[in-house]
Amino acid sequence: MIGRLSGTLIAKQPPLLLLDVHGVGYEIEAPMSTFFKLPAIGEAVVLQTHLVVREDAHLLFGFATQTEKNLFREIIKISGIGPKLALAILSGIGVDDFWAAVRAAETGRLVKLPGIGKKTAERIVIELRDKAGAGGPGDLGMLNASGVTISASPIAEARAALESLGYKLPEAQKLTDAVHKEGMSTDQIIREALKRAIR
Incomplete structure (x- = not known):
């Protein structure tokens, strides 16, 4: 699995971008939320990636943040939602707004996204409701352009x-x-939480 790529941005034409990593050009599909954060052509960029292997193709998807990648992975687990539709969802709504809509069971908000009908919106809410606390699963911050992790809050890290x-x-x-x-x-919160869990 290719989980992260660091290289030079060669081309960007939504939803595709081309990243040069030591002379190898990677074609990557990305949501608009990632495109808005991309640097100029010729500059360095770090992307969190997810590889989808099919019989007829290997598709690489890229994200500006780990939280976007985590949400993408949760969405494609839902029956009837593939990577293309997941990208459309991420392009149409921010991660925090998505989880807020799921927590509040606001299917009307989700139906406004491209490709999402009423039944699909209801399925999203039902399947992801348990994971919709604290901005969704694995909210561990993001990587800056040099690949250094920018930490989330200690409580978010402890929950993860x-x-x-x-x-x-x-x-x-x-x-x-x-x-x-x-x-x-983070360590103190985890330690105290584990103590409380075994009381």
């Missing part, structure tokens, strides 16, 4: 860590909210 340990998102939220105090580090 608890999820990776097998806790469901609502449970991870409940535990971290119960122990979080201003100024606590």
